[in-house]
Amino acid sequence: MNIEYYSVVLILLYLAGVTALGIVASKRGKEKKASDYFFGSRDLGSLSLGASLFVTAVAGMWLVGAVPGVNILGVWYGACVVIAALVLGYWAAPLYLKSKVLTVPQFFSLRFDNTTGLTLSALSILFYVGVKIPLLLTFASWMIERVLGWDVVPSAGLLLVVILIGLYTVAGGFVSVVRTQKMQAAVVLVGSLFMAAWVVIEPSVVPQTISSSLFNGAEYSWLPYVLGLPIILAWHWLADQFVIQRILATRNADTARRGTLLGAILIFVGVVLFSIVTYYAAPSLLAGTADSTSTMWFKGLGSVVFLALLMASLASDFHSAATLFTMDFYRTVYPDSRDESLVLVGRLSTTMIVILAILAVSTVSLVAPQLIALLQQFQMHLAPPIVAVFLFGMFWKRTSNRGALWGLVIGELFGAFDLAARYFSNADRLNEGMFSWLASLNLFAFGIVSLAISSLILVGVSLLTEAPLQKRVRTWQFSKEESVRF
Secondary structure, eight states, X not given: OOOOHHHHHHHHHHHHHHHHHHHHHTTGGGSOOHHHHHXXXXXXXXXXXXXXXXHHHHHHHHXXXXXXXXXXXXXXXXXXXXXXXHXXXXXXXXXXXXXXXXXXXXXXXXXXXXXXHHHHHHHHHHHIIIIIHXXXXXXXXXXXXXXXXXXXXXXXHHHHHHHHHHHHHHHHTHHHHHHHHHHHHHHHHHHHHHHHHHHHHOGGGSOOBOOOGGGTXXXXXXXXXXXXXXXXXXXXXXSXXXXXXXXXXXXXXXXXXXXXXXXXXXXXXXXXXXXXXXXXXXXXXXXOOOOSHHHHHHHHHHHHHHHHHHHHHHHHHHHHHHHXXXXXXXXXXXXXXXXXXXXXXXXXXXXXXHHHHHHHHTTGGGOOHHHHHHHHHHHHHHHHHHHHHHHHHHHOXXXXXXXXXXXXXXXXXXXXXXXXXXXXXXXXXXXXXXXXXXXXXXXXXXXXXXXXHHHHHHHHHHHHSOOOOHHHHHHHHTOTTOOOOO
């Protein structure tokens, strides 16, 4: 077993620091109000919001290889993320805050109906628990095995990480998650800055990298990428509980605007630094044998940055999925539940998600590379129908409840069909016709097609069904005459 002690020392120091911070912050999580546990008493400041948005929003994109690198597409990616963050702060955040909702699906329920909202909630929980968390754990397993040299029991270190995240997330809820993310944002920024300077000054420090073919989930043909990237960013920044929960926890709209502006600046700086590093090394610093002390310290620093991104993203996934289950499903069945019951259900559901993640740790080594590639592509299959429903609901008064529901459901079924086509593309009997065409379609081009199909279904069904009540449409647009308290 070739363990690189430099990396181990840095990682253990980081784990000790972030866990201690999370446990200390969890003392506030012992309060019995649901608003404390799920939204930190709605007292999130601009600095905390900006740091949390930075480390969580970019983490998932970086870890699945969606940043093209140092080229014109990398510039486009950075520009789109910054624009999306500003749209969130200056347009969407005031709407979410004024609505008084607790989740994004409840926001959809205001404009349409509970069926549409609950469908979105179920899809989001499925994405977090069934796709994103296993994907992050798989990448972490590869990092532990190939960077640290734990080729015999890579799951042991990963199991420790998941347990530590679960410990402070279950105990402290939103407060622990966000406070640790402030530390993780500092680690990522400072670490990326040192690494970028290091590779520019001393390129020889970069280790010999292995093949990154397993990380080719995104295809960077320029036109589909330019047109398709805004679709996935619109979903992630405007209609994903993962991000919006931070907006719902802010003090007011002004705090949200300042926080998202700070987040946009941090994201721009982070993308630039990360692109410089990836110009010289593989995206997640999966490396071969180190040949110098300097190289081993470089890999250790890269491992800590990777781990900070991983832990920030996993903690948010755990807490966001638990919030959706508690507020959208449990609270629907038991509308008169007291705060104590909601907090208990939140902790229990978070614990169950952590247990599922622990079980996933033992199976990540068995996952086939082809399945990993499909998991990377899943968000592009999930996002277009949600974006279509969100945008038409906001800007077209004639969008009906049935139109929204059918557009969402048919769009997601089309996405599932495409995933099946890509998975079975090597089968002789299926490698023809529609299956063959979909399997060969550029990923971002598919997102454009999916958005178009979902929009057509939504418009067609809306025109053929009863128009929504004008009172509900006015409520959705939040006129000065009336506002809704969910």
